[in-house]
Amino acid sequence: MTQNIFTAMAEQVRAALTALYPDLPADVLARVQVEPPREAAHGDMATNAALVIAKPARLPPAKIAAALVEKLAALPVVEAAEAAGPGFVNLRLKESHLAGQITVMLGAGEAYGDSAIGAGRRVNVEYVSANPTGPMHVGHCRGAVVGDALANLLGKAGFAVTKEYYVNDAGAQVAALGWAAYWRYLRVIEPNLEEWTAEQVEHRFGVTLQYRGDYLVAVGEALAEHHGASLAPQRIEGTPSAAQAAAGVASALELGWFVDRAWLDMARERAVAMMMIAIREDLELLGVTQEVFLSERALVEANATDAAIAALEAKGLLYEGVLEPPKGKTPDDWEPRPQLLFRSTGFGDDVDRPLKKSDGSNTYFANDIACHADKLKRGYDLLIDVWGADHGGYVSRMGAAVKALSDGRVPLEVVLCQIVHVMKAGEPVRMSKRAGTYVTLRDLIEEVGRDAVRFTMLTRKSDAQMEFDLDKVVEQTRENPVFYVQYAHARCRSVLRQAGEPSGAALTAAPLEHLRDKAELDLIRRLISWPRVVEAAAMAREPHRIAFFLHDLAADFHVLWNRGREDSTLRFIREDEPGATAARLALVAATASVIRSGLGVMGVTPVEEMR
């Protein structure tokens, strides 16, 4: 039993059509839609049925519409039906039926809008997946919010959702992190700091210290605390022993220093562990909680990449080949080279993609295939990844790999998030790691608050660029959608408090026929579209639609509130009219509930009052 009265009516329309024209094919019936008309004057619902079936039924739309009008007008919930335009049938519902939906809302509470459209399909939503090489910054923020809200949305729409974070704790970047952590460690244990500047360490060990931020100081201290000076580099006289050569870092040995690879591993592991703790704290500040953290390194160590490659090999999808250089932009050091390629062009990709680097190690792509193979092994029906737009060129190859591994059974959908430009008083905030001016996620949340961050990140389509103005998101004006929606909820709560917090039973028993004002009915029409919005947003994977819906809903409520200023008989609480008061309180309670429901999807806390 759906709460979406539009799809419920669509079923009635299909039943009527089948009674009139028994031979209509199923795919034609499936195209029959019932929607809210753009023009309120057209009624509460409109169906395109006559237009859709005109051709298969070989009848003019007007004639079908006329027959349909007769059938639909007889339905108990329908007040009036009429044919209009090129063949639409407009329906006006009985006001008692419209208002009766409030009873449904009050009964369901925040579960109103829950849908079964996902049919329990198991879906994995992977998002954030920031490299564990430092604290989260605003660049990660949008994907975190979009992914989290999308996962919530899918859950509300009846999918069985797993929220996942893929930890890129293997590869060159975390190796660089290990060196940086080791350098910080040296700064703690070596008394003579002039000997261990970043430049000297880089020169001495032939490495680049990519991550010099202060956030690794604590890692160095932790290493010193646990290992004392036992990881300190050793000076080597003469030729290193065979054992040292095997265990140590080659470039360091040439320069007369010995650093055991195992020490670097320890530095790297501790750094990654501490960064992940920091990242998870940041995510918690943002209200993001993911239940699976899948480690790339763990996959590699379990030979999952080899297994994934073998699986593709078994399907005959791998070969040794030479790629053409990209036309018009040949890299300077390009040289044709045979490499292990995945035949992704067989699955819609432009070129085949390499799985091995020239040194024989796996590419990031190969490990990512293992990651997705792992998800497939866990039995999902649908995989969704939320990525930054700069990974857009990666979509088709990953989709190809998932298609190949699942024999086409499991789709991979990728939601791309465009860049966020942080603004302060109309001026862009420059982001520079080196200058230390970049905005961490923590800074952002401390400045404007979690709820403003989350809401604002959902006020644009995810694939559109966005400006995030630190001043505007905390302004308490109508232009600020965060405030506007919160204010509507606070007003609802204020009314209910003043009314002495009526019980659920009292609200449910309200005589709803008192709700007759246009602003009241408009608000009801908005509320009843909530289940439909949830379904449409979930199927489109577009959580931002929830934010826009809430803004519209808030606008309808504010209009109603303002009507009471002009005409005091429209105020919510009227002591001389207990019936109207009860009905309006029910409407207000339903409004507050739907706002809470929507904010819940967005991960935003509704406020009881504005301060």
Add this chain to the structure above:
RNA sequence: GCGCCCUUAGCUCAGUUGGAUAGAGCAACAGCCUUCUAAGCUGUGGGUCGGUGGUUCGAAUCCACCAGGGCGCGCCA
């Protein structure tokens, strides 16, 4: 050079998967508000939906080509 994304009112953006006369906020203009619900309210003006073709009952939406902006293009992740 190729691929993907984007282009809607002066500005920032929606547009219910192809529906009827394309919407909202800001800005502009006109009126209202001496707190019983004004951290405002009502109304007005504003558009070649980047351009040109095509598909059909119907296109901002789908297809082709073109223009402008963004991202990406073997051994980074």
